[in-house]
Amino acid sequence: MSLLDRYGLDEREQVARQHFLGLGAADLPNLRRLRAAFVARADDFADKFYRHLLADEASAQLLRDPVLLERLKKLQADYFAGLLDGIFDAAYFETRLRVGQVHQRVGLPPVLYLGAYNHTSRSRSRCLLKRWAATRPPHCPRYCHS
Numbered sequence: 642m643s644l645l646d647r648y649g650l651d652e653r654e655q656v657a658r659q660h661f662l663g664l665g666a667a668d669l670p671n672l673r674r675l676r677a678a679f680v681a682r683a684d685d686f687a688d689k690f691y692r693h694l695l696a697d698e699a700s701a702q703l704l705r706d707p708v709l710l711e712r713l714k715k716l717q718a719d720y721f722a723g724l725l726d727g728i729f730d731a732a733y734f735e736t737r738l739r740v741g742q743v744h745q746r747v748g749l750p751p752v753l754y755l756g757a758y759n760h761t762s763r764s765r766s767r768c769l770l771k772r773w774a775a776t777r778p779p780h781c782p783r784y785c786h787s
């Protein structure tokens with residue numbers, strides 16, 4: 642059984658989640674415009690992300706194995722590059738559910754996941770929005786004033 646079936650994430654629910662996030666068709670070209678900028682800095686972003694996690698006692702406990710850590714840097718970079726492909730189809734949601742399942746299996750509490758997501762979004766968005774502002778088409782609003 643697919644994870645989509647197991648968790649009831651049918652097409653209607655997939656659309657509802659995108660709607661809840663405020664993610665519409667008009668955002669997709671903008672996401673894709675950011676992909677190259679992200680990939681160029683993916684190693685730096687990943688290093689910074691895991692430095693933050695290793696500085697926290699609770700999260701560092703899950704990341705003791707240096708081989709695992711190196712593997713996660715690559716998997717996490719692929720995760721965000723996939724987000725910036727801007728293709729939110731069944732395969733995308735299935736993969737995301739699998740990532741959630743892996744974190745549940747290793748016992749990662751949601752508070753650490755959400756905190757980590759918030760930290761990484763904040764630290765990356767400034768850099769990526771600058772890049773987006775430089776390449777946005779003239780009709781797009783300017784979100785980034787820095």
Ligand code: HEM
Nearest residue numbers: 694700703716717720739740743747749753754757758761
């Ligand atoms: C922005 C938040 C996060 C993202 C995007 C992310 C991404 C990923 C991805 C893509 C995988 C691989 C899943 C797979 O094998 O299919 C993974 C696994 C894992 N992540 Fe995360 N992660 C995040 C937060 C965290 C945090 C906060 C911790 C620990 C404090 C953590 C620890 C782990 C561990 C231990 C694994 C399992 C590795 C294994 O045993 O195979 N992750 N993560």
